[in-house]
Amino acid sequence: xxxxxxxxxxxxxxxxxxxxxxxxxxxxxxxxxxxxxxxxxxxxxxxxxxxxxxxxxxxxxxxxxxxxxxxxxxxxxxxxxxxxxxxxxxxxxxxxxxxxxxxxxxxxx
Numbered sequence: 662x663x664x665x666x667x668x669x670x671x672x673x674x675x676x677x678x679x680x681x682x683x684x685x686x687x688x689x690x691x692x693x694x695x696x697x698x699x700x701x702x703x704x705x706x707x708x709x710x711x712x713x714x715x716x717x718x719x720x721x722x723x724x725x726x727x728x729x730x731x732x733x734x735x736x737x738x739x740x741x742x743x744x745x746x747x748x749x750x751x752x753x754x755x756x757x758x759x760x761x762x763x764x765x766x767x768x769x770x
Contacts, residue, residue, distance in 0.1 A: 693768045698761065705756040708745045712738060 705711040715722045722741070726734055750757040 690769045691767050692770050695766045697764045697766075699764045701760045701762065702750070703756075703758045703760060705758065707754060708742065708749060708756045711745045711756045711758055712741055715741065 703711070705714060716726055716738075717723070725737055729737055745756060745758055748759045750759055
């Protein structure tokens, strides 16, 4: 998400996904809240394939790419390439990209 925000800032009327899960965002009536760090692996034929998939099907990538001028678009794609390479666990030409996320479970009354 940070790579995306470097190219196109989030809409001012939309709460940043980086803020989701905070107790004050969830509002009143939450009896308990638990957070757990999780890792998901995404499998691709290659890093190029990973870039193609997220550029075609992942909304948080599609929007910034559409809003960028050609130079910004190349910068964003270069940034995505660097992230995919950094978190790629594979060493055989494929891509197994590690993604960290925070799982939040809120129980309401």
